[in-house]
Amino acid sequence: MKGTDAEFTKKLLATFREEAREHLDVIVAILLELEKTPPVPESASVERIYRTTHSLKGAARAVGQKEIESVCQNLENIFSRMKKGTYVPDSDDFDIFHQAVRVIQCLLDGGGQPVTPVTDIVSSLRSLSRKESSPGDSRTHGKHEQEKHPGDIPARSTKGKPGVTSPLLEKDRGETRKPPVLPVTAGRPEGDGATVRIAAHKLDRLIAGSDDLLTTRLFLTHRMRELEEWLARFTIWRWNQAAISTDIHRIRERSFGSGKADLPADLVLPLQRLVEFLDYDREFVTYLQHDLAEFIRATDRDRAALEASTSEISELIHDAVLLPVSSVLAPFHGLVREYSRTTGKQVELVIEGGEIEVDRRILDSLKDPLMHLIYNSIDHGIEYPDLRAPRNKPVRGTVRIRVVLVSGGKVDIEVSDNGKGIDGSEIRKAAVRIGLITEQEEARLTDAEAVWLIFRSGFSTSPIITEVSGRGLGLAIVEDTITRLGGYVTIASEHGKGTTITLRVPVRLVTFRGVVVRSGSQVYVIPMQQVRQVLRIKPDTIFTRSRRPYIRVDDQTIGIVKLSDILNVPTSSLPPGKDAPVSLIVIAYGAGQVACQVDEIVHVQEIVVRPLGSQLRRIRRIAGAAILGDGTLALVLDPPELIQESLRISTRGAAPVQKGAPAPVVLVVEDSVTSRAFLQMLLEREGYRVMTATDGMVAFAILKEHQVDIVVSDVDMPRMNGFVLTEKIRSDPKLQSLPVVLVTSLDSAEDQNHGVAVGADAYIVKSSFERSALLAVVRNLIRTKRPQGR
Known part of the structure; x- marks a missing residue:
């Protein structure tokens, strides 16, 4: 029974955390709204934040989260005064409200004692609840009752002095320029229909089950092709049978006609039986061919019906994991507020199209890229207030995230700012300074071409390297993540007016088409998104440079590397003939490309990618596994890592360090x-x-x-x-x-x-x-x- 109680409590806490994060999203959104426009007594926003805080307090009490209950109780007391019009918060007060939210988030995440002790934040909130409105405020002032605070908690920390708010404010002003942590949210689609909560792991199991149905459908499609091949063999049999029909007729005439007297007596009966069997066999095979054709047609109808059903089921299941993009974007409002304040800039986040729904797995992958883009806009795009005013710009800069559905099952997520834009000459100079390009290459680059250097790993224009910027990894991570999702990145910038970076990604992850290749005894799949060309060339079209093979494709010189060398696996035991064609897969990713030499290009096929187990998740150059139509297990290769490894192989030993060169x-x-x-x-x-x-x-x-x-x-x-x-x-x-x-x-x-x-x-x-x-x-x-x- 104890085990059952513990399990129930665990599930209850998990449900509470999910509900609490939704409440916090609402509270943060309303705080940001009230901070822009002073709260009006009895307004809908004040009423909603009061009720939401009350609900969160009650939920925390139900699961025994005393510290969260205490913080909520004191927030509720303050919001109650705001409802009555006896208290109007100033900007410092809003800082404390946001600190209280961060404390609750930390307690929800189970990360131990928050940076600001709970006792300190409770003490600061109590001080605010007793704070009188400023004399200049025109709202009605009433005598505030000294309430007994049921939110008192046992002192778990002795840090801080109760009732003093200034240390918290000073601590907040002195914080490092460190990005606020994006809280883990469990967004819920908006709508008027009834909703139910489903654990994420259960949805993942449903998706896995639907993928199994798709795999079964691919199996049946492959089996249908095999049956059609068998039917084609009957046609070949009929051709061969027709080729000897004259001989069979002659044997029949000699066995049954007047010519049988000329045959040895012991051959007449066997020949007659042979002719009768050949006649029976021809008729039997004809009927068998007809029946098999009917069976194939019936089976194909069943397969088509099953395909329609599985496709519908798969679509419904994958629709179940579609979430509005706002479920990921909502916490960014608080992130922008906190980060812009640490940089000394005034920035507003505007979100458009947040109701558009995208696969939860894609949204999870988009969190980091979007955070990097927001940091980049605030750090390098939006100017300081004293610089914006002389340029006839609003003192408050804007970062806008716009979500738009496009054709082909894709969605565009545009991240734009109205900052200073990108200076192409500054980009070129920085790239030369850090060794990404040479001075000769700088002279040839246009501003439009130079802009793309910001996505190169190691590039940064920041004057110093900090936790947030200067490492030259943020935008490189953005492009890498989007490409792995099967999408791409575009950028447009106008110097002095702003920059727009667009992420185009699929709405859902289901299946994709891949090129099935063989290297040695193993079969692999290369995603079609990164396959530029599939070639079979004559050996004499390959040339060498610095003892390495190359090929010309569309006026470009591309290096050739054997796939077996990239994967470090045995090659084919049978060497190809001297003049045998060479099979190449040209893979492109970003600015890099390579021609992978394989033993055989099998075919192009729709596949369902299965993730590797936790033990194999970190294997390099492998993105997953797939079961092909014939039941063969194939490894799905990771094109970006294939290119990186091919570059290492190509340059290995090309520029050896001088003998005896000292270490730095x-x-x-x-x-x-x-x-x-x-x-x-x-x-x-x-x-x-x-x-x-x-x-x-x-x-x-x-x-x-x-x-x-x-x-x-x-x-x-x-x-x-x-x-x-x-x-x-x-x-x-x-x-x-x-x-x-x-x-x-x-x-x-x-x-x-x-x-x-x-x-x-x-x-x-x-x-x-x-x-x-x-x-x-x-x-x-x-x-x-x-x-x-x-």
Whole structure:
């Protein structure tokens, strides 16, 4: 019985979390609305936020979530005063409301104690509930009753002083320029019809079941082709039988006619029996062919009926997982508010077409790309208020997300801003500076062509690397994700007026067409979306350059790499003949393309992709598995990774490092013994030579005596801190081009701006430190800024 109770409680909590997130979406949306327009007593918005908070409080009480109940109770008290017109919140008050929402979100996610302790936020909300409206407010003032707060909670944290709101506000103003976490939402389609809640894993099982039906349909289609081939064999039999009909007639005449007297007596009866059997056989096969043809026609009718039914069932099931795009976009309102405030900009998010429905799995994949685009618009597009006004622009910038259905089962998601647009010349200069293109290539690029460089991995125009921007990965991730979904990205920008990036993706994920190929003894599938051409060429059309094979396709030179080499699997045991045609699949992804040589191009087929199990999910170059029509299990290849691996194979050993070339030298400046040892160990494992210093003064003395390729420094150190050290490096003619990475616990926007001002190349906050991120920054800065001749 205890086990049953525990299971029931677990399910109840899961239901509560889903409901609570929906309530929070509503609360955040109304807070943003009220923040733009001062609340009016008894207005629909105030009434709704009051009722929603009340409902969330009751749900939290039902499942024993005392802390959430307490926060909601105090919010309800405040919203009650807003209803009566005895309290009007100011901008600082709205900051506390949003902090309260973030605390609830953290408690829902089960991530432990929120950054702002629950006791602190409850204390701040209580202060607001007792706050008098300003004398200048024209609304009716009533004496606010001192209510007993049923939301009092047992003190779980002693941090903060009850009743004081300023520390929270100061803490919020000093936050780092760090993107707010997008809450996990479980959106629900809007509509007038009745709805029921279905667990996501159950929907996934329904989808898997419908995919099984589609696979069965493909099996039947393949079996139908086999039956038709058998029927064709009967036609061949009739041709062969007709070819010997004259011989059979002669044998019949000799066996049954006057000529049988000339035959040996022991052959007459066998020949007569043979002729009779041949006549029977011809008639039997004729009837069999007729019956088989009728059977095939009947089976084909059954198959067509089954195909119609399975298609309808599959469509209904996949419709069940369609969600309005607004279910993903709704939390972005709060995200834009928080992030724009940390950057010091005024930005409004406008959403159009949010009611359009898209497959839940596609929406899940779109969350990160959309967040990257929003960050990019705020960081690099929208200007600061003091710059917008002189350009006759509204002080508040706009980021607009517009969703539009297009033909072919696709949807366009446009992310646009009315900021400064993209400066093609600035893009070209930045690309040359970081080594993405040469100066000669820069001269040939037009502004329209240069814009596409922003999608190249490693490209960034940010003056400093932070947690949010400057790594050159955001837009590269966007393009990679959209391509993997079977879509593509377009961009349009007008300098001084703004930028629009359009994501075109399918509405639903069901099946796709793929090229089935054979390499060695294994069969693979390559998605058609990334297949540019399928070729069978003569060996003499292949030419070599630097000992590597190439082919000319549409005036382009494309490298040839064997698929078996890319996948590192055995090739065919039977070598092709000298003049045998070569089978090639030309794969294109982004700016990269390769001609994969295979042993056989089997056919093009509609397939259902099955995800690999959790143990195999991280296997490189494999996107999934598919069961072909004949029952064969085929691996579905990942075109982007095929191209990346082919490039590695093509360049392997092409530019060997000079013998005895020294490893780059990293100077680690850190006063903490533990942190210094950790950074030294981390960098030495990657093959770097590491020197260490305990503060900036020691570090600068080392730089005067030794050649160093990069400095990785803490900021808060005795005698000379990291900011001063960076300033001294930039003011020294011999050291001014030396890359400097600041790794520190100082996470405020003011400190990061100070880092930019003194000339740091990257600023990494220890609280969100990732080893791979630091190593990538060090590697890229050394590659682009390492002095010549080293």
